Amino acid sequence: xxxxxxxxxxxxxxxxxxxxxxxxxxxxxxxxxxxxxxxxxxxxxxxxxxxxxxxxxxxxxxxxxxxxxxxxxxxxxxxxxxxxxxxxxxxxxxxxxxxxxxxxxxxxxxxxxxxxxxxxxxxxxxxxxxxxxxxxxxxxxxxxxxxxxxxxxxxxxxxxxxxxxxxxxxxxxxxxxxxxxxxxxxxxxxxxxxxxxxxxxxxxxxxxxxxxxxxxxxxxxxxxxxxxxxxxxxxxxxxxxxxxxxxxxxxxxxxxxxxxxxxxxxxxxxx
Amino acid sequence: xxxxxxxxxxxxxxxxxxxxxxxxxxxxxxxxxxxxxxxxxxxxxxxxxxxxxxxxxxxxxxxxxxxxxxxxxxxxxxxxxxxxxxxxxxxxxxxxxxxxxxxxxxxxxxxxxxxxxxxxxxxxxxxxxxxxxxxxxxxxxxxxxxxxxxxxxxxxxxxxxxxxxxxxxxxxxxxxxxxxxxxxxxxxxxxxxxxxxxxxxxxxxxxxxxxxxxxxxxxxxxxxxxxxxxxxxxxxxxxxxxxxxxxxxxxxxxxxxxxxxxxxxxxxxxxxxxxxxxxxxxxxxxxxxxxxxxxxxxxxxxxxxxxxxxxxxxxxxxxxxxxxxxxxxxxxxxxxxxxxxxxxxxxxxxxxxxxxxxxxxxxxxxxxxxxxxxxxxxxxxxxxxxxxxxxxxxxxxxxxxxxxxxxxxxxxxxxxxxxxxxxxxxxxxxxxxxxxx
Numbered sequence: 001x002x003x004x005x006x007x008x009x010x011x012x013x014x015x016x017x018x019x020x021x022x023x024x025x026x027x028x029x030x031x032x033x034x035x036x037x038x039x040x041x042x043x044x045x046x047x048x049x050x051x052x053x054x055x056x057x058x059x060x061x062x063x064x065x066x067x068x069x070x071x072x073x074x075x076x077x078x079x080x081x082x083x084x085x086x087x088x089x090x091x092x093x094x095x096x097x098x099x100x101x102x103x104x105x106x107x108x109x110x111x112x113x114x115x116x117x118x119x120x121x122x123x124x125x126x127x128x129x130x131x132x133x134x135x136x137x138x139x140x141x142x143x144x145x146x147x148x149x150x151x152x153x154x155x156x157x158x159x160x161x162x163x164x165x166x167x168x169x170x171x172x173x174x175x176x177x178x179x180x181x182x183x184x185x186x187x188x189x190x191x192x193x194x195x196x197x198x199x200x201x202x203x204x205x206x207x208x209x210x211x212x213x214x215x216x217x218x219x220x221x222x223x224x225x226x227x228x229x230x231x232x233x234x235x236x237x238x239x240x241x242x243x244x245x246x247x248x249x250x251x252x253x254x255x256x257x258x259x260x261x262x263x264x265x266x267x268x269x270x271x
Numbered sequence: 272x273x274x275x276x277x278x279x280x281x282x283x284x285x286x287x288x289x290x291x292x293x294x295x296x297x298x299x300x301x302x303x304x305x306x307x308x309x310x311x312x313x314x315x316x317x318x319x320x321x322x323x324x325x326x327x328x329x330x331x332x333x334x335x336x337x338x339x340x341x342x343x344x345x346x347x348x349x350x351x352x353x354x355x356x357x358x359x360x361x362x363x364x365x366x367x368x369x370x371x372x373x374x375x376x377x378x379x380x381x382x383x384x385x386x387x388x389x390x391x392x393x394x395x396x397x398x399x400x401x402x403x404x405x406x407x408x409x410x411x412x413x414x415x416x417x418x419x420x421x422x423x424x425x426x427x428x429x430x431x432x433x434x435x436x437x438x439x440x441x442x443x444x445x446x447x448x449x450x451x452x453x454x455x456x457x458x459x460x461x462x463x464x465x466x467x468x469x470x471x472x473x474x475x476x477x478x479x480x481x482x483x484x485x486x487x488x489x490x491x492x493x494x495x496x497x498x499x500x501x502x503x504x505x506x507x508x509x510x511x512x513x514x515x516x517x518x519x520x521x522x523x524x525x526x527x528x529x530x531x532x533x534x535x536x537x538x539x540x541x542x543x544x545x546x547x548x549x550x551x552x553x554x555x556x557x558x559x560x561x562x563x564x565x566x567x568x569x570x571x572x573x574x575x576x577x578x579x580x581x582x583x584x585x586x587x588x589x590x591x592x593x594x595x596x597x598x599x600x601x602x603x604x605x606x607x608x609x610x611x612x613x614x615x616x617x618x619x620x621x622x623x624x625x626x627x628x629x630x631x632x633x634x635x636x637x638x639x640x641x642x643x644x645x646x647x648x649x650x651x652x653x654x655x656x657x658x659x660x661x662x663x664x665x666x667x668x669x670x671x672x673x674x675x676x677x678x679x680x681x682x683x684x685x686x687x688x689x690x691x692x693x694x695x696x697x698x699x700x701x702x703x704x705x706x707x708x
Contacts, residue, residue: 007279014286021293063348066633182631184350184597186576223494223679226633254573 041196045204049240052210055192061185062231062252065149065217067156069225070177073124081121092156094124094173101167113141113161113168125175129159134212134236134247139163144216147179153216153234156227179229188215188252194233197255203248204237211245212236215252232258324565325404328580329353330390330421332480332598334469335460338385341470343480344463345598351459352390360405362451366413367398367435367444375473378441381434382471382478386426388456393593393600394582395419395437397557398444415557416444425453425460438478465597475659481644482666485707488684490636491596491668495680496574496629500524500536500543506570507545508532541625548618553588564590564612567621571610577601577628581608588614594628600667601628602687602694632679639684640707641666647686647697647705654701656690663689669696 042055073094074087085096104112110131117126129143135153136142145157152158157176161168189197191213198204213236217229231252238245249258330352335344344351371377382389395417402410418435431451435444468483504515508528516527522538535544554560561583568575581593581600593608594601603609603624611622642650648658668682686697686705697705 004276004279007276007283011279011283011286014283014290018286018289018293021290021297025293025297061349064631066631068633180633181348182633184346184348220630221494223630223632224492224635228494228630228632230630 041199042192045196045199048206050199050204050206050208050210052195052213055190055195055213057190057192059187059190059193060215062188062215062217063149063185064182065179065229066182066226067176067179067229069227070175072177073173073175076124079120079124083122092174094175095170096173097170098168101164101169103167104163105166109141109163113143117143117159123159123171123173126159128175134214134234141168145176147176147217149179149181149217150231151214151216152176152218152229153214153232154218154229156219176227182228186253188231189233189250189255191215191233193255194250194252195235198235198248198250198257201257203257205239207240209238209240210235211238212247218249322569322575322578324562325356326353327565327568327575327578327592328392328396328400328404328561329356330392331579331595331600332391334389334391334471334480335463336383336385336387336389340468340483341383343465343467343469343482343598344460345465346459346463347465347597349459349462351463354459355388355390355456356405358455359451360407362407363449364405364407364410364433365447365449366409367416367446369416370434370443370445372442373440375441378436378443379471379473381422381436381443382420384422384424387422387424388460389420389422392419392580394580395439396561396580396583398435399556400558400561401435403558410446416442418442418444423453423456425457474661476662479644479661479664482641483643485640485643485646486666487638487640488599488666489597489638490634490684491682492632492634492636493628493680493682494630494632494678495626497541497625497627500526500534503536503543503545503571504528504534507534507547536625543623543625545621545623546618547620550614550619551616553614553616557583557585560585560588560614561590563614564592567612567619568592568610571621571623572627574627574629578609596628596668596682599684600665600687601670601682602667602696603670626680628680634681636681636683641684641686641705642707644686647688650697650701650703651688656700660690661688662692663694 045052069092071092073092074089077085077087077094080096082099083096084099085094087094102112102116114131117123117129119126123129128145128147130146130151132142132144132151132153135144139162141161141163143159143161145152145159156174159171159173161171163169195204195210195213204210212234214234215231216234218232220228220230222228233250233252235248235250236245237248250256251258333344333351333355335342396419397415397417398410398413399415401418401421402408402413416435416437417439418437420434420436420438422434422436424430424432431448432445433448435446436442467486470481470483472479472481504526508515508526518525524536524538526534526536531547531549533546533548537543554563561580564580564583568578572578577594577596578592579595579600580590582589582591584590590612591608592610592612601609603626607622609624609627613620644664647664648661651661652658665687666684667687669685671681671683687694688697688700690700697703
């Protein structure tokens with residue numbers, strides 16, 4: 001008879017052991033999901049009402065690029081028609097006021113301007129530029145130079161149209177003719193690396209939207225009469241409450257955040 | 272009565288089985304949980320701005336032997352040896368078997384074999400280290416056979432092997448390779464934009480790369496960077512720098528952290544020496560030796576993308592790293608390269624220069640045309656150094672500071688020659704230029 005009692009005690013003991021094991025099994029599973037790498041950061045960002053599209057995890061390659069000062073704009077300025085153009089030697093920039101301002105609306109401005117810049121008598125080397133919604137504002141339409149290695153987001157290779165009262169009245173142009181590769185290719189940080197890193201450094205506030213994340217070359221420094229460009233991630237963040245838009249720049253080689261507000265004027269130590 | 276007892280027994284059996292099953296799940300699950308953590312660690316490491324170890328310890332020159340001649344090749348847009356290493360990561364490499372040892376004739380024949388690409392490390396590493404760098408499990412557990420050349424035949428379909436060769440004792444190992452194709456490597460070879468005809472010759476002090484014709488090499492310019500002593504002390508001492516004792520004597524600054532660590536910074540030569548008397552363990556394996564050296568250099572410098580392991584002396588536990596440009600080493604005004612690390616029971620020592628190549632800049636200087644290597648040996652003989660006196664000879668870049676711009680240096684190619692344990696450029700040995708007239 002005692003044997004039966006032992007059986008009952010064993011049953012109770014094993015039953016409670018099962019409950020304990022089951023609970024700890026569930027706990028450990030929860031731990032797995034919370035440690036799974038960057039996805040947790042992404043989930044945390046979504047929880048804090050930061051919205052963004054899918055993030056690319058691919059790491060690519062990029063170069064150090066260099067360009068020499070170039071006077072192509074000055075040499076070809078006589079080709080321009082129906083505008084008053086002035087060339088400035090110091091910045092190698094061309095500033096031009098249009099004789100007939102172009103009327104635009106927010107719906108058709110890209111189409112109209114794309115067509116306008118294609119004609120050589122309107123804008124020199126216009127075919128080499130591409131519209132950049134990330135850099136454009138209400139009062140400025142920005143086109144950036146599109147090179148074989150990628151786009152250049154920099155004041156040394158830009159076409160900036162000034163908009164006033166629904167009309168494009170003037171533009172400022174800078175131009176880089178050719179770029180040379182200065183060093184063998186190097187791996188760069190992926191979009192996901194950069195954005196999770198920005199978040200980890202408290203650069204992305206809660207309740208905001210990442211509107212753009214683009215990789216482009218920008219000026220690092222000038223040395224020996226040449227300009228050196230490096231790949232940089234330009235991440236634009238829009239605060240959903242205040243509607244304030246800020247653009248963060250991250251060195252794509254090192255992943256370091258470049259602390260400067262103006263585009264293209266970062267000095268060497270910003271690396 | 273009997274029936275209820277049967278139920279209790281049945282339930283007991285079920286409860287025991289459930290507990291066993293659950294225990295099994297928890298065991299396997301914990302393993303998964305730990306693996307998950309490992310992934311986490313490696314991803315945070317990758318996020319730090321680190322150059323991977325297999326770039327710092329990688330072959331620096333690639334020699335391609337087509338059906339007639341040997342060529343030193345390089346692609347200034349894409350590093351060929353790093354790309355080949357990436358390709359090799361997918362190969363299945365069996366454990367290497369010794370083919371021959373101390374047989375100079377066989378060795379010469381092997382390193383001159385046709386349709387073969389060879390990648391040359393500046394110093395010998397072990398097969399186990401190669402397994403670690405390629406993340407190849409079967410090589411990882413290999414015993415420590417040393418080699419400094421990897422040879423791959425790209426044409427012979429019957430030879431499914433790679434050969435590992437060691438210049439120091441003419442040992443040759445053969446390892447069977449599966450899952451490999453020569454096609455991607457052939458493509459990389461075709462893309463090379465620097466191509467110099469060479470011949471590998473066995474001499475008294477080892478294998479010498481002879482440039483058959485005069486060679487034309489580019490001049491490079493770089494922006495250099497340095498750090499303040501304070502940045503080094505924060506990185507090298509523990510973050511708490513309260514106990515720091517500083518003294519200065521003729522531009523030589525000494526920082527002591529108690530009795531355990533010391534940094535000496537010579538502001539005249541910009542050479543620094545760091546001694547850590549707490550780091551008294553000596554690495555037990557070659558791999559640990561190189562790993563610890565690698566950890567130390569990434570702790571010292573932010574930008575190690577040009578840095579390569581130049582010499583590993585296992586006996587003396589001494590490592591030398593040098594900066595490279597387009598496959599050629601850079602010789603600075605110091606005898607130790609860029610960084611020298613030594614481990615000993617008394618503590619570790621790090622010698623380094625506070626001048627690092629940071630950003631490449633277009634050079635405004637014309638290319639340099641250097642004499643052929645035979646001419647160089649003739650020149651040395653004229654001043655009394657026989658070919659047997661020459662311990663090593665290498666084309667390298669000389670570091671020339673610009674007087675008007677101290678942030679920029681020019682790198683000019685020349686021949687560097689090691690005689691009596693000292694590296695000097697050719698013109699310092701002979702008073703004669705290495706350039707072609």
